[in-house]
Amino acid sequence: MDKIAFLGLGSMGAPMAHRLLAAGHPLTVWNRTRHKAAPLVAAGAHLADGPADAVRDADVVITMLADPAAAHAVAESVLPALRPGAHWIDTSTVGPDTIRELAARLPEGVALTDAPVMGSVDRAAAGELWILAGGPLPVPVRTVLGHLGDITECGAPGSGAALKLVLINAVIGGVALVSETLKLGRALGLPADLVRTELSKGPLSGAVARTFAEASHFPLALAAKDVSLATAHTPLPLLETVHELLTADPESAAQDLSRLRP
Template sequence: MHYAFVGLGSLGGHLAGSLLRAGFAVTVSDLERTRAEPLLAAGAAWAENPASAAAAADAAITCLPSPAASAAVAPQLFESLRPGATWIEMSTNEAAEVARLAALAAARDIATLEAPVTGGVHRAATGEITVLVGGEATTFEAHRPALEAMGGEVLHMGPLGSAALIKVITNMLAFVHLVAEGEALMLAKQGGLDLAKAYRAIAASSGNSFVHETEGQVILNGSYDIGFTLDLACKDLAFAAGYGRSLGVPLELAGLTGGTFLRARAQYGGQAQSTQVVKLLEDALGSELRAPGFPARLTG
C-alpha cells in the first residue's frame, strides 16, 4: 500500500521511517520540510501539503501535536483521498473528536482507524513502540502489516474511541509515576543514599515502573531529554480529567498530578521536557538529582 504520512515530529518521523524500512511507499508532508530530509534520503516522496500527499495514497496517516492540528489537517486529506481509502489517526486525540472527524470521512466513503502509540520516542525509533488501535476489525486487518511495521506490539482495543481512552489512561499513569519518581529519588538523596545504587534497588523492587527504568535515567543524567513536552503532558492530563468527569470517576491522584504539571509548565515553559516536572522539587530544595553512568538519551 501507498501511505501518506502527515506530521514528522519526534514520533511521526520515526514511524514514517519504519514504514519505509518495511518497504511501503510513503509520501510525507510537514510544515517544516527539514524534518523530512532523512526520510526523503531513504526513499520517501515529498508533498507540499496534506491534500497533495493524500492524492495518490491508499491511506493517510496523521501524527500531530494537538486535536486542533488534526481538525485542520484531516478535512484536507478527505478532499483528496479516493473512496474506499482509510484515514489513520496516530495523534493522541479525544474520542469525541475522532468520532466527529470519522463521520466527515465516512460521508466520503473513507474508513477511519485511530492508532495512538505508547512506550516512548526511543521505542518508536526502533519500531518497538506499542500501537493501540480502535476501529472496524476489517479495516484494522487491512492495515495490520503497516501498523506492525511501525510497532512492536499492536493491540486492537475495539471500536473507534477505545484506543483514545486507553492511550489517555496509559499516559495518565505515566505522569503520576513521574511525579512519584521525583519524590522517591529526592527522598533517597536527602537520606544520604547513593542515587545510582538507589536507582538499581528500585528497579529490582516491587516499586519498579516503566517510568523509573526509562525517564528516571535521563533525570539522573540531567538532560531530562525524553522527547515529550510539558505542553503535551498537560494536554493529556486534561483529556484524563475530561474522561473522569464524563464517566463519573473521581481521579484524585490524576488531579493532583495535573496541578503539578501545570505549575511546572508555568515555571519552565510548555516546550520544556515533561521530565522537568521533577525540577519543581529540585529547585524547592536546592538539590539536583544526579548520578554518574546514566545516558542523556534513551536509545532502545
C-alpha cells in the same frame, strides 16, 4: 505495496515514517515545518505541498499530530481529498471524543482507525511501539501497523484513543510519584543511588526506568495535554495536581518528562 501518506513528522512521526519507507511502501510526506521532511525526501519519500495533496492518491493515510486542534485543522484539508477505499490511521494522542468527531465526518467509502502508540522515539525507530487500535483492522492496516510495532485490538472506534489516555496518564503519574519519592529520600539524607535501586525492585520499577530514561522524548507540554484530555472526562484530583506540576515552568515545556526528576 500500498501507497502511504504520512502527515506529521515530529519526534515520533519521523522515525515511524522511516520505518514504512524502509519496508518498501511508496511514501508521500507532509509536515507543517517543511524542513523536517528533508531526511525522508533524501531517502526516497515524496514531499507534498499540503495535506490534501499528500492524501489524494493514498491507499493508507497516517497522521501523527500534536493535539486535537492540530488533528481538526489537518482534517479540514484532508477529508475532502480522501478517495473512496482509503483508510485513515490516526496515531496521535487526541482522546476518544476527537476520534469520534473525525469519524462522523468521513466521506463515504473511507474508514478511520485510531491507533495511538505507547513508546518513545527509540521504540519508534526500532519498530517496537505498542499500538492501541480501535475500529476496523483490515489487512492493509494490519500490514502497515505491523511495521511499527505490536498491535493490541481495543474494540470499537475510539477505544484505542481511550486506552491510550489511561496508560499514558499512569506513566505520567508514575514519573511524578517517583520524582516526589526521590525528593523525599534526599530530604531524609538517603543516598540517591540507594533510593533509585530499591524503588526499581518494587511495583514502580517501570516508572523509575522512565524517570531516568535518556533515549526518550516526551515534552512536558505534551504530557500536560494528555493529562488535560484525561481530566476532562472525570475528576482526577491526583492528576490535576500533576498537571500543575507539569505546567509550573513554561520555559521547560519542551523538555522531556524526566525533567521532573529532582
